[in-house]
Amino acid sequence: MKNVYLNAWESVDLEQGIDPSLSALPLFRRMTPLQKSVLLAVWSLNQRWPGTLERLQEFAAPIYFTSAYGELGAMLRVTQTIHAQQWPVSPKDFQHSVLNAALAYLAMSHQWHQPAFAISGGFTAADSSLFLATQRIAGGTELCNVLVHAGETHRNSVDGAQAEVLICSDQAWSPLSYRLAKQSWTRRDKVGPPLPHTQAARIFREEASDLTVPWLLEDKAPILHRHIETQLGQVLVTEWQKQ
Amino acid sequence: MFNADQIGITGWALASGLGCDRASVHESLQTDRRALSFEHRFREWLHCPLGEIPWHQLGFERADPFGTDLLMQEGCRILFDQMQQETQLFHRFSAERIGLFVGTTTSGIRGFFRALDQQKSAPTSAPLRADMQQAYLMNDLIDRFPFHGPAWTLSSSCAASAHALVLASDALQNHMIDAAVVIGVDILNLVTIFGFDALQVLDHELCQPFKAERNGINLAEVIAMVQLERTPVGQSGTVIRGHHCLSEAHHMTQPAPHGIWMQKTMEEVLRKSGLRAADISYINPHGTATEANDRTEGEALAQVFGSERRFHPTKKLTGHTLGASGVFELILSHLVLEAGEANSPTHLALQPSKPRLALSNSFGFGGANVSIIIEHHL
Structure with missing residues (x-):
């Protein structure tokens, strides 16, 4: 198995504002909050880690996009129209309601032609996709990939959305990179008391989650020791180590 | 040129308009029987042909037009139970080493309606429910069966289950x-029907993929599933020979002019599989019967393969099963290869060749392109 490194990361919250140069993009105005947050996260990543986008192009890095609820606003508008029997449905809302719509705009904006997968993972959306991305590198399927996790928040307004982006590869790109030290996906037959875990691990339990999904970054930094448990007894553990 | 490990298709099950058992599906394919009808459970809302699963064959007295998730869950449980008993999945493999990959675009839709029922008035903030997640079906299967390994739900529009096949094969x-x-599963529901109607891509008559008079798609539903395993080289049966995915990065719903990225997808899967276009004996194109898809895919197919004699657009028989079509059409391709030249579908000039090779295309909204090649050994 190859080593896996976390080389770059960034998170954004639309409610904290958008750079004017981004909002001037012709496609930007017609995007949903989820789509905007994804574009903004990738743009901000490249500001924080210059040259990353060129590197991703060079590696033809596949993109794994994940969201627990996907295009929440667009899907709500479509279903509300039908629920209220006020059809026709808006064709724009319908197009934007598919889970991979944000990926399509991301690819169009950067002219990225690499494979792009849209994943819905429920409570484990971010962690299960991180597992997929890292294990594909560890197993030698690819050298580098992009994980984008996003969700519409609808916290203070219907225009709220957050996104985070992580870049993994089989090489450390800088002294700031973290190495994957431990990762596992197991399932207990019956959900019981929390499993023993290292003192430093952050624990996320679905039954206490109020249906919100754990993020991979906190204050723009990776949560290095993660331990996530679902109501079905699935346990995902990921630990990153400083180089 | 084989890899050390081949990825074999060691089990399958499906429920579609073509039937719910091997004999019915075989016969439908051979005779080009069309499984599309104007008499369906949505006729109150839509006067177009649809491809419905014969739900009574799965034991349902009636299929509720609003019961999408229930039909999906119960149907998947029944079919998966059949398949896993046939293949002895949980006896032959450790539960931690079995992966579950679901490709769907319609799981979780019912949850949005339940949320609206609860709220009565239009919500100003989003009501969150677990059954609004597309992973809802996957979690139901994990709850019902001893899946202890990794599990993912893919939802890249009409490429969803093709992506699931690609990730499973790689894993x-x-x-x-x-x-x-x-598993590829998409069940007819009002969101899909009203959505595609709003896009004005539904044919109000029977769809006609690749015909000059084509006028759009017929929507359909299917539950299709396969079991994949590493199998020894030389073992009889069907294996995944190669796959290639890419993003068109062109338009949300329209393919790039002249099908240049469709062409690239097919050329790359041939290259990665160590094959020439002439080696492929059967091609199951995406072939939705929309003006744009068939024009561009037709150009791409002509560039790569030339002759149309190998093309078999099965959506003419089944309708478009959206995100489930990748797994569904892989199974249909497998059945055609298995049946051989003597039993090939009507009007199809299947080339006699050993081994038999088929290529299946899936092209989704947002420019998600996938081509998969399978190979059948007698």
Whole structure:
């Protein structure tokens, strides 16, 4: 198995504002909050880690996009129209309601032609996709990939959305990179008391989650020791180590 | 040129308009029987042909037009139970080493309506419910069966289950898992019907893929699943020979002019599989019967393969099963290869060749392109 490194990361919250140069993009105005947050996260990543986008192009890095609820606003508008029997449905809302719509705009904006997968993972959306991305590198399927996790928040307004982006590869790109030290996906037959875990691990339990999904970054930094448990007894553990 | 490990299709099950058992599906394919009808459970809302699953064959007295998730869950449980008993999945593999890959675009839709029922008035903030997640079906299967390994739900529009096949195949190839269950499922519902109607891509008559008079798609539903395993080289049966995915990065719903990225997808899967276009004996194109898809895919197919004699657009028979079509059409391609030249579908000039090779295309909204090649050994 190859080593896996976390080389770059960034998170954004639309409610904290958008750079004017981004909002001037012709496609930007017609995007949903989820789509905007994804574009903004990738743009901000490249500001924080210059040259990353060129590197991703060079590696033809596949993109794994994940969201627990996907295009929440667009899907709500479509279903509300039908629920209220006020059809026709808006064709724009319908197009934007598919889970991979944000990926399509991301690819169009950067002219990225690499494979792009849209994943819905429920409570484990971010962690299960991180597992997929890292294990594909560890197993030698690819050298580098992009994980984008996003969700519409609808916290203070219907225009709220957050996104985070992580870049993994089989090489450390800088002294700031973290190495994957431990990762596992197991399932207990019956959900019981929390499993023993290292003192430093952050624990996320679905039954206490109020249906919100754990993020991979906190204050723009990776949560290095993660331990996530679902109501079905699935346990995902990921630990990153400083180089 | 084989890899050390081949990824074999060791089990399958499906429920579609073509039937719910091997004999019915075989016969429908051979005779080009069309499984599309104007008499369906949505006729109150839509006067177009649809491809419905004969739900009574799965034991349902009636299919509720609003019961999408229930039909999906119960149907998947019934079919998966059949398949896993046939293949002895949980006896032959450790539960931790079995991966579950679901490709769907319609799981979780019912949850949005339940949320609206609860709220009565239009919500100003989003009501969150677990059954609004597309992973809802996957979690139901994990709850009902002893899946202890990794599980993902893919939802890249009409490429969803083709993506699930690609990731499952890779996960087996790199030994992340030892067996994979890959499910393509999309069930007809009002969101899909009103959505595609709003896009004005529904044909109000029977669809006609690649014909000059084509006028759009017929929507359909299917539950299709395969079991994949690493199999020894030389073993009889059908294996995944190669796959290629890319993003068109062109338009949300329209393919790039002249099908240049469709062409690239097919050329790359041939290259990665060590094959020439002439080696492929059967091609199951995406072939939705929309003006744009068939024009561009037709150009791409002509560039790569030339002759149309190998093309078999099965959506003419089945309708478009959206995100489930990748797994569904892989099974249909497998059945055509298995049946051989003597029993090939009507009007199809299947080339006699050993081994038999088929290529299946899936092209989704947002420019998600996938081509998969399978190979059948007698």
